[in-house]
Amino acid sequence: MEARRKLNEQIATGALTVAPGVYDGLTAALVKRREFNAAYMSGAAVAASLGLPDLGLTSQSEMAARVALLTGVLGDVPLIADADTGFGDIINAVRTVQLYERAGVAAIQLEDQMFPKKCGHLDSKEVVAPEDFRRKIEAVVEARTDDRMLVIARTDALASHGFDDAVARAKSYAEAGADIIFIEAPQTAEQIAQIPRLISKPTLFNLVPRGKTPPVSLDLLQDAGYSIVIAPGLAFGAAADAVDNALATLRSGDTDTGSQWSPSELFRAVGLDYWDEVGRRFAAVRV
Secondary structure (H helix, E strand, O other): OHHHHHHHHHHHHOOOEEEEEEOOHHHHHHHHHOOOOOEEEOHHHHHHHOOOOOOOOOOHHHHHHHHHHHHHHHOOOOEEEEOOOOOOOHHHHHHHHHHHHHHOOOEEEEEOEOOOOOOOOOOOOOEOOHHHHHHHHHHHHHHOOOOOOEEEEEEOOHHHHOHHHHHHHHHHHHHOOOOEEEEOOOOOHHHHHHHHHHOOOOEEEEOOOOOOOOOOOHHHHHHHOOOEEEEOOHHHHHHHHHHHHHHHHHHOOOOOOOOOOOHHHHHHHOOHHHHHHHHHHOOOOOO
16 A cells, blocks of 8 residues: 555655654544644544543454544555554454554554553553563564554563663564564653664654653654654644633633634635535536
């Protein structure tokens, strides 16, 4: 698929791919409108859109359906999709890869937390034995039918087992066939800088303001050697702020809720001009 080819080529250039988090048709349309060269389906954002915290409460079928919705809106913009732990053991992870691949993802991300998982920037995470997750990576790599669909292996071991253990796991997962490595929540600037130098495969960084990782710039991450930066909470955090502020304004009796979008501008962002053109071109001829 075109989106998979694009993501592979972007990574090969060495330039930083920045993928904002998306979780519904509107956020996907806005990321495409701003011409980002990738998008990231955040499991946390999808859960929040269902009114749930990021504690592994979303199901395989709910997430796969959301993948299909997002790839349909994004078109040839590559979608990197969070698949949590694969929603169970190895056989569940293999089916997850099959579902996501058919739905058109450019890359699928799996993690080594115990099921059910929780947000990588929350406390008290537990991880599986590294050899168990290594076998899961081997299975899902073998299960994909298109080698251009990249497999991202994430480890959450740093918080509970330390940096050295997380790096050792990451190297093992790379040897098992993962195409991209994601060490969640490095705690210092030194750790952030070290990760791409220590890992033989392309690396991914998770941009989470006010999370467990210190603030960094995109230029710093580019210079450090990261291939992909995801910003999973950007859209749903901004949406929550905007909606909550607008609701508070209306609740106070003020009808000027601050939206900068007219109805036509909002609908243009989600394809109004295209659908109007289709209607004009194929309108019934009246006699």
